[in-house]
Each structure stands twice: as C-alpha cells, then as structure tokens.
Amino acid sequence: MFFHIVLERNMQLHPRHFGRDLREKLVSKLMKDVEGTCSGRHGFVVAITGIENVGKGLIRDGTGFVTFPVKYQCVVFRPFKGEILEAVVSMVNKMGFFAEAGPVQIFVSNHLIPDDMEFQSGDMPNYTTSDGSVKIQKDSEVRLKIIGTRVDATEIFCIGTIKDDFLGVISDPGTTS
Amino acid sequence: MSIEPFNKLVKLAARAFYDDITAKGDNQPKSGRSDNRGIAVVVLDALTRRQWVREEDLAKDLKLHLKQLRRTLRFFEEEKLVTRDHRKETAKGAKAYSAAVAATADNLPGRDGEEKIKLHTHSYCCLDYAQIHDVVRYRMQRMKKKLKDELDNKNTVQEYVCPKCGKRYNALDAIRLISFEDDSFHCESCNTELVAESDKLASQDIGDGDDNARRRRREKLRDLLQKMEAELKPLTDQLSRVKDLEAPDYGTLQAWELRASVVARASSSDPTGNDSNRSGQGGTPMPFLGETKVEVAFSGVEEKGEIKSENAPMKVLPPWMIKEGMNLTNEQRGVVKQESNMEGTSASMDMKDEKKLISQEDDAKNLQDEYVKAYYAAILQRQKEQEEATKREQDLSANSILTDVDPSSSRKRQRDDDGEDVEWEDTPTAGETFKVDLNVEAAELSGDEEDDDDGIDWEEG
Structure with a gap:
C-alpha cells in the first residue's frame, strides 16, 4: 500500500556546497540518500515529493560539516499481509x-x-x-x-x-x- | 442441578482426548503389565464424583499408587483441567478437612479412620469446571483450525529442512537461501540442498510434493476433518448444551472447607438436616447463600404484611375464609354449595350430590327422613340468611375475590410441594434452631422460591 507521509532526516552537508545553491544541493543529496531505501517502519521510500522545511544548520566541531534537519514529503510503499x-x-x-x-x-x-x-x-x-x-x-x-x-x-x-x-x-x- | 451436564462433559472429554495418555514417563520400560493407558479417564471420572479431595485419599479409593496418581494429576494440572492446592498442615488442619469431607461427601468410604497425620505437605485436587469448558472448546477450535488451514493452505508457511544438519528454515527465509548455481535452496551453514518439509498431519509415506501426492494429501485431510467432526459430535453437543449453564465452582480449598464446616455445624444442630444437607451440597454452594436469602425473604414478607394490613379494611375477608374452612368437612359443604351456586359455578354437581343423599336416606327410616328434611330445611333457611348477608358483602368485595383466585391456586400448588408448612408458621417464635431450619429449607427449595413467596404473601393477607 502506498502512503504519502512527512519524514524528517538530519542531512550533513560538506562545506564545499555552501553557497548560492546550498538548498538545491541539499535536496538532491537527500533524494540520492533516501529514495529507494527501506525502513521497517515506513516501508520503501519511493519518491520525495517536496520539502516541508529545512531547519537551522549546525556546524559540527572539527569537520566543518553542517547538519540540517530536513522535513520532507515522500511516497512510501509498504506491503501488508492480505494485500x-x-x-x-x-x-x-x-x-x-x-x-x-x-x-x-x-x-x-x-x-x-x-x-x-x-x-x-x-x-x-x-x-x-x-x-x-x-x-x-x-x-x-x-x-x-x-x-x-x-x-x-x-x-x-x-x-x-x-x-x-x-x-x-x-x-x-x-x-x- | 447444573453439575450433571458438566460432569458428562468432563467424562466425554476424558474419553475423547485423554484416552491413551500414559502416566509413566518415557524413560521407563513399557511392559504389558505397566501399560496404564486409560488411567487418566479413571482419575477424571473419579474426580467428577468428588469435590476437593486429598490426593492420598483419592489414591486409596482408586487403589492406585500415590506417585502414579500424582503424575496423572500433574499432567491434568498442566492441561488446566484440575486445580491443586498444596499446604503444610498439622493434624488439626487435616482434621478440618476430614470434618469438611464428612459433612459433604458421605459417599467416600474409609475416611474417618486416618487421623495419624503429622506435619506433612498434603495435596488436594479438584476439577475446575469453568476452565475445563474453556479448555475443551479451545482444543477443538485449534484442531479444526489446524486441519482447515492445512486443507485450503491458508496461512501456512512452507518449511524447509536441511537433510544433513537438520537446520530448519521457512519460506520467509527464501531470499537468503537461493543459491545462484542451481536456483534451489541451500542450507546456510552446510550448503546442502534443502528439502521442503512435508506436512505434519498429512502422512509421511507421501514423499515430496508432486502433484498426485498433493491431491492425495488433500483427500486425506478432508477425511480426517470429517472423521473428527463425526467422532467429536457428542462432545460438541454437550458443549452447546452446557454453554449457557453456570459452571459449578467449589472455590479455593480454604473457601470450600469453610463452607463445608458451616454446613456441618448446621446439620449437627438440626436433627433432620442430614438428608437435605446432602442434596444441597451435592451441586451448588447453596446452603451458604441460603441464610442471607431467607432473611431477605423475611424482610420482604414483613413489608408486604404491612401493606396488606393497610389494605385489610378495604377487603372483606370472611367469604373466602369460610370457603376455605368448609372445604374440609362434608357437613358444611352445603354452605359452600350455596355460595358456589351464587357464584354460578358447579351448581348442578352439588344438586346431584344432594339428591343422592336424599335417596339414600329414603331407603332408610322415615323418622330419620323427617328429621333430615327438617334439618335440611333448617340449614337451607340459615343458608339463605347467610347468603343474603354474604351477598351484600360479596357485592362489595367481588373484585377482590376475583383477584384472589390466583393466590389461592398458587397456595394449593405450594401445599402440594411441601407438607411441612407448619414450620414456617412456627418460625417467628423459635430462636437459634429456626435459623437452621431456614437454611435447610432454602437449600431444598432453592428451585421454587417464587412459590414460597407467593404462599407467604397469601397467608399473611
């Protein structure tokens, strides 16, 4: 069965992407990371349909990576018994x-x-x-x-x-x- | 008494399911002599005739070895058919039990002789009827479900087993088991090819699942299911019969003992209590509740009595009081006849009676005849006077008489039921013994309490 749900994920972004199209980079990385994965709880993530919001980034000590909490809408597919x-x-x-x-x-x-x-x-x-x-x-x-x-x-x-x-x-x- | 259907259920279930259970462990050699199949049935049957019973006594009664009996009982405890209770007790505690037993189950012989108990752990056991009902139903449900599932292959997950190392897998592991060399399933640990495990119920002689074998297996399953339904028919019938009945419950050992001892005391103070006691004790914990119940009934009677006395001025009692009294003696029946004439019922009958009487006396002496005639005339005269008097009264109370018809008939019924109504009327004066009597009565007449109530109402009125 397919569901359209909102999920949240903490994305780490390399400092080299910081710039004008930081947001686009973030979204494309999210898609690459998430689409096609499977979680036992929600099932297979089929496609990301939109970004709800991107939270404030947090720079990690030592590495310079920035962690953004991203809320995104996606279509998931989860098989059920009897389906x-x-x-x-x-x-x-x-x-x-x-x-x-x-x-x-x-x-x-x-x-x-x-x-x-x-x-x-x-x-x-x-x-x-x-x-x-x-x-x-x-x-x-x-x-x-x-x-x-x-x-x-x-x-x-x-x-x-x-x-x-x-x-x-x-x-x-x-x-x- | 609701215990009979339950006992039958237990017996049927014992024969259906515990027929070939051996009490022996598997490690013991099985010779022809020690083959004790069917002992489970014997034990269960014995328990249906008892309530709480000490296991030593049961063993003695059944002429079984105590160990053997214990093994069987432990098995039944695991099967949830039997509740057991173990306690350390002194001679006194054992006596309490013995007393309780003596009070309740006098069909158990050889009980009184054994007072030699020291501080021992004693085990008691008792059937748990409510649970048995559930257990049997559950068991049948499971049997049916298993067969049906296998029959239409519903909810069955195919299992695979490794012939070499015996490791088991099921279909959910399939994706991990595929080997890319030959497209079949291979054991994860030893890499031998797995074989599908044939169904447990459907016969071992049929090998792996070629088409014919599957069809045969289905037929076999269907046969099995049909046979099961046919053979368990008595049991299912009994289950449905018992479904709405309340299961007899003896409570815990302590509660049962307490109750039994109370009953024992009651019976010791009541000379006639022995017989009624037994009947009361046989099935239900009635004698205990009896006390409170009777008190409630009495308060109700008093209330009703008060109400009646309020009504009394309105209702005119004499007409039916007279009728009641005159039914008894032949001589006074004339009055009744007159009254019933007035009411227009059974008049012709009475007239015939009279004629018969007169003809008989015609055969006898004239003198007597004369006398009788005069006598009858006098009676008639008086009756007419009475008639007129009662007519007036009856016109007033016609309605009330009509309504009284029902109670009077119920009274007759009640009278048929129990001759010793006198006790009821005497009771208010008696003290301690009166209570005991009530207990016994309640135990006996637990079935027709409404009748009793009716009768009391009526008498008070």
Whole structure:
C-alpha cells in the first residue's frame, strides 16, 4: 500500500556546497540518500515529493560539516499481509517462484500454487497447467496475495499465494509483446 | 442441578482426548503389565464424583499408587483441567478437612479412620469446571483450525529442512537461501540442498510434493476433518448444551472447607438436616447463600404484611375464609354449595350430590327422613340468611375475590410441594434452631422460591 507521509532526516552537508545553491544541493543529496531505501517502519521510500522545511544548520566541531534537519514529503510503499499485489516473476524453481512488485520481493512456494500447475524444469523453468493454457515463467505477470511479511530494519520480504480466486497469471509475455 | 451436564462433559472429554495418555514417563520400560493407558479417564471420572479431595485419599479409593496418581494429576494440572492446592498442615488442619469431607461427601468410604497425620505437605485436587469448558472448546477450535488451514493452505508457511544438519528454515527465509548455481535452496551453514518439509498431519509415506501426492494429501485431510467432526459430535453437543449453564465452582480449598464446616455445624444442630444437607451440597454452594436469602425473604414478607394490613379494611375477608374452612368437612359443604351456586359455578354437581343423599336416606327410616328434611330445611333457611348477608358483602368485595383466585391456586400448588408448612408458621417464635431450619429449607427449595413467596404473601393477607 502506498502512503504519502512527512519524514524528517538530519542531512550533513560538506562545506564545499555552501553557497548560492546550498538548498538545491541539499535536496538532491537527500533524494540520492533516501529514495529507494527501506525502513521497517515506513516501508520503501519511493519518491520525495517536496520539502516541508529545512531547519537551522549546525556546524559540527572539527569537520566543518553542517547538519540540517530536513522535513520532507515522500511516497512510501509498504506491503501488508492480505494485500493483493501485481508482480513480475523474476525466478522460477522447483520450490516455487520469486516475483517483484517494485522494490518488494515476494516468494510463492509451490504448495501455494494451484494444484493443477506442475513444475517443468528445463531451459526455461516454469509452472504449467496440464492443458498448457496457463504458464508461469520468468517475466510473467501475476496477481498474488501476500500471506506473510518479514520486516527487518532495512528489509522487507514477503511470501504470497496465487491459490485463491482471481489470482494467478494476468498476462503472458508471449501474447502481449 | 447444573453439575450433571458438566460432569458428562468432563467424562466425554476424558474419553475423547485423554484416552491413551500414559502416566509413566518415557524413560521407563513399557511392559504389558505397566501399560496404564486409560488411567487418566479413571482419575477424571473419579474426580467428577468428588469435590476437593486429598490426593492420598483419592489414591486409596482408586487403589492406585500415590506417585502414579500424582503424575496423572500433574499432567491434568498442566492441561488446566484440575486445580491443586498444596499446604503444610498439622493434624488439626487435616482434621478440618476430614470434618469438611464428612459433612459433604458421605459417599467416600474409609475416611474417618486416618487421623495419624503429622506435619506433612498434603495435596488436594479438584476439577475446575469453568476452565475445563474453556479448555475443551479451545482444543477443538485449534484442531479444526489446524486441519482447515492445512486443507485450503491458508496461512501456512512452507518449511524447509536441511537433510544433513537438520537446520530448519521457512519460506520467509527464501531470499537468503537461493543459491545462484542451481536456483534451489541451500542450507546456510552446510550448503546442502534443502528439502521442503512435508506436512505434519498429512502422512509421511507421501514423499515430496508432486502433484498426485498433493491431491492425495488433500483427500486425506478432508477425511480426517470429517472423521473428527463425526467422532467429536457428542462432545460438541454437550458443549452447546452446557454453554449457557453456570459452571459449578467449589472455590479455593480454604473457601470450600469453610463452607463445608458451616454446613456441618448446621446439620449437627438440626436433627433432620442430614438428608437435605446432602442434596444441597451435592451441586451448588447453596446452603451458604441460603441464610442471607431467607432473611431477605423475611424482610420482604414483613413489608408486604404491612401493606396488606393497610389494605385489610378495604377487603372483606370472611367469604373466602369460610370457603376455605368448609372445604374440609362434608357437613358444611352445603354452605359452600350455596355460595358456589351464587357464584354460578358447579351448581348442578352439588344438586346431584344432594339428591343422592336424599335417596339414600329414603331407603332408610322415615323418622330419620323427617328429621333430615327438617334439618335440611333448617340449614337451607340459615343458608339463605347467610347468603343474603354474604351477598351484600360479596357485592362489595367481588373484585377482590376475583383477584384472589390466583393466590389461592398458587397456595394449593405450594401445599402440594411441601407438607411441612407448619414450620414456617412456627418460625417467628423459635430462636437459634429456626435459623437452621431456614437454611435447610432454602437449600431444598432453592428451585421454587417464587412459590414460597407467593404462599407467604397469601397467608399473611
């Protein structure tokens, strides 16, 4: 699920950036530092949408670096148990398959794949129904439901299922492109 | 008495879940002789027939070794079916318990002989019915949930185990376990390939999860679930029956002992108390509450009596007082008949009665006949006079009589219930013994208190 929230961060800026475009430098450094990171509490920071305010800088003794407390708005993405996501399959093996929904990695184990789909090993490992009409392989798009999340301080990993109504492959790379 | 359904619940649960529990530890060799499966059921059954019981006594009654019994009881304590209490006690404390037991459970034999207790730690145990109810429900809920979850693969996180070092992982670790050499999962510590752990409930003979195996496993699970539901049907029925009942609660050992000893004292001062005591004690802590309850009832009666006396001038008592008295003797029934004539009920019946009487006497002597006729005429005369008198009164009190119909019928009912109403009327004069009587009555008649109240109202009025 996506959220638009305000976060705060203390930015350290090198003295060489002090000048006319100090503020721009600060923002671009913030984006570089923050976007794409993951915190267990808020999820993945997808994008910074604006700066709320920049506080007074504090010069650190010895180094000359200045610390600015920056409040910024950003979009975060945090997966929840029970959430339905669309994801791209990144890897298939006999234990199941991995899929990615943006920054989140999801593992679907083979007992959470419908019973009528069987693993086919080979050059392009895949799960196929007995009549061959549905195939899950690398780069397939699947709709899945998250049934468990593992949230660390800097990492979120999910396990999902496609064994439910309206879940499974939503488009085959062979047919769409 | 609400204890019976609960006892049945305990017995059913014992047979369903604790049937093949052995009291022995695993380290002991298991020979045919020491196979004591089913002992748990025996112990639980025995406990349903008791309240708080000293474990030594229970062991003696069941002819079990004390250690064996203790082991079983400890197991039940862990299962939350039984509450236990341990205390160091002198001979006196043990006596207090013995007295309590003697007062309550006289179906336990061989109790009185053992007063040889020194300062020992004694353990007591008792069924905890309320908790048992919860435990059984929880257990069934868990069983069902586990099967169902596995059946539709809901909320199940696949587990993987390393065949070499036995280390376990689950699907949430998957991302760390992938090896980039062959796309399968490898143990973090010894790098052997992991195997998916097959479901615990669904059979070991089916190997890794090929498609056929999974289907078979599902069928097996479904069978299991159905079988469970069928076999536990009596238990679920009993649970639903018991659901709204209040579980019997014996309280802590101390509270129970106190209560039992109070009852014992009461019964010792009351000659007839023994029998009623037992019935009162069997299920509920009624005899204790009885005292206060009766007092409340009495204050209520007094209040009502006052109200009645205020009403008394308005209501004319004689008509129905007369009726009540005349029901008793045959001779005076004529008066009743007249009255009922007046009220227009059962007139023809009474007329027939009269005719029969007269015909019988016709067969007899004329003299008597004459006399009887004269007698009847005289009675009739007097009745008419009375009629007129009562008519006037009744016109006044017609309404009140009509309303009195209900209490009188309730009184009859009450009379059927208990013949010893006399005690109630005597009670105000008695001192100490009267209280005891009330206790006993309350214990006996706890079910129909409303009836009692009605009766009292009526008599006071």
